[in-house]
Amino acid sequence: MSKPRILIARAIFPDIVDRLRQHFDVQDNPEDVIWSPAELAERLADKDGAFTTGSQRIDATLLAAAPRLKIVANMAVGYNNFDVDAMTAAGVQGTNTPDVLTETTADFGFALLMATARRMTESEHYLRAGNWTKWSYDMFAGSDIHGSTLGIIGMGRIGQGIARRGAFGFGMKVVYHNRSRLSPALEAECKATYVGKEELLRTADHVVLVVPYTAASHHTIGAAELAQMKPTATLINIARGGIVDDAALAVALREGRIAAAGLDVFEGEPRVHPDLLTVPNVVLTPHIASATVPTRRAMANLAADNLIAFFDGRGPLTPVNQPVSTTTAPR
Numbered sequence: 001m002s003k004p005r006i007l008i009a010r011a012i013f014p015d016i017v018d019r020l021r022q023h024f025d026v027q028d029n030p031e032d033v034i035w036s037p038a039e040l041a042e043r044l045a046d047k048d049g050a051f052t053t054g055s056q057r058i059d060a061t062l063l064a065a066a067p068r069l070k071i072v073a074n075m076a077v078g079y080n081n082f083d084v085d086a087m088t089a090a091g092v093q094g095t096n097t098p099d100v101l102t103e104t105t106a107d108f109g110f111a112l113l114m115a116t117a118r119r120m121t122e123s124e125h126y127l128r129a130g131n132w133t134k135w136s137y138d139m140f141a142g143s144d145i146h147g148s149t150l151g152i153i154g155m156g157r158i159g160q161g162i163a164r165r166g167a168f169g170f171g172m173k174v175v176y177h178n179r180s181r182l183s184p185a186l187e188a189e190c191k192a193t194y195v196g197k198e199e200l201l202r203t204a205d206h207v208v209l210v211v212p213y214t215a216a217s218h219h220t221i222g223a224a225e226l227a228q229m230k231p232t233a234t235l236i237n238i239a240r241g242g243i244v245d246d247a248a249l250a251v252a253l254r255e256g257r258i259a260a261a262g263l264d265v266f267e268g269e270p271r272v273h274p275d276l277l278t279v280p281n282v283v284l285t286p287h288i289a290s291a292t293v294p295t296r297r298a299m300a301n302l303a304a305d306n307l308i309a310f311f312d313g314r315g316p317l318t319p320v321n322q323p324v325s326t327t328t329a330p331r
Contacts, residue, residue, distance in 0.1 A: 010055070220244070
């Protein structure tokens with residue numbers, strides 16, 4: 001029998017491409033070209049599976065152009081690039097890469113919090129520009145991390161990791177808001193207290209967003225929510241673009257309604273709202289919260305494992321839906 005045909009939509013580790021070639025007829029993208037939706041659909045027309053990286057939209061239009069497609073393995077924990085309902089109805093399996101990036105992403109979230117609160121990038125730009133000529137008592141004075149109140153919106157695995165770092169590493173009081181409350185055992189493990197969203201925004205010194213992107217979570221933080229925060233507070237978004245109204249945030253930062261923000265994700269990324277580029281009190285990073293070599297390799301290997309297990313008939317390891325049909329025959 002011929003091998004299933006798969007498309008690797010972006011450049012990934014060459015040895016993992018070689019591993020996939022042992023199981024599949026592979027078309028890869030070593031030049032890392034960003035294909036348009038039409039170009040992606042053209043390449044998927046004769047493919048049985050796809051390896052994506054979170055920036056390729058899998059929707060009803062694409063699925064209609066890819067009648068053989070049976071599985072899309074996302075190299076990301078988030079999968080808002082999937083139209084899950086359309087994939088399920090079409091009998092296309094979706095998978096993601098949870099767990100393997102939890103601790104690395106929590107590390108980065110806390111690093112971004114500290115850089116934001118202590119004004120690290122703002123002060124570095126000042127130094128590099130040659131503006132540092134003398135010390136002053138209030139030069140880039142930021143806010144404390146230790147002993148402050150950490151508010152986490154979204155208390156999944158990554159949120160819990162951030163909570164543990166804050167509570168046990170920095171003696172922070174941790175409050176959280178989530179769609180559902182954690183068990184008492186998990187709350188104790190994280191030293192975290194459940195509160196309503198308004199109370200969290202009103203009382204937290206540092207607010208960290210770790211919620212998945214859905215229609216319901218769009219602009220979880222907008223102008224009204226920013227107005228509820230302390231003027232001394234910081235806001236950190238390591239979740240997904242669209243969770244924060246970036247335009248409203250730029251206004252709040254410029255007008256001093258909150259002290260600072262740290263953003264690893266943006267609406268419409270890789271584009272960044274131009275107003276965010278003109279305010280000094282924001283730390284901006286290009287969606288790199290999971291960017292360590294061991295973690296990115298683990299993510300790529302898990303996406304590969306999902307493809308291999310699916311076509312071996314064992315079923316995907318980390319499915320995100322339950323398709324009407326999971327057979328490997330063409331639709």
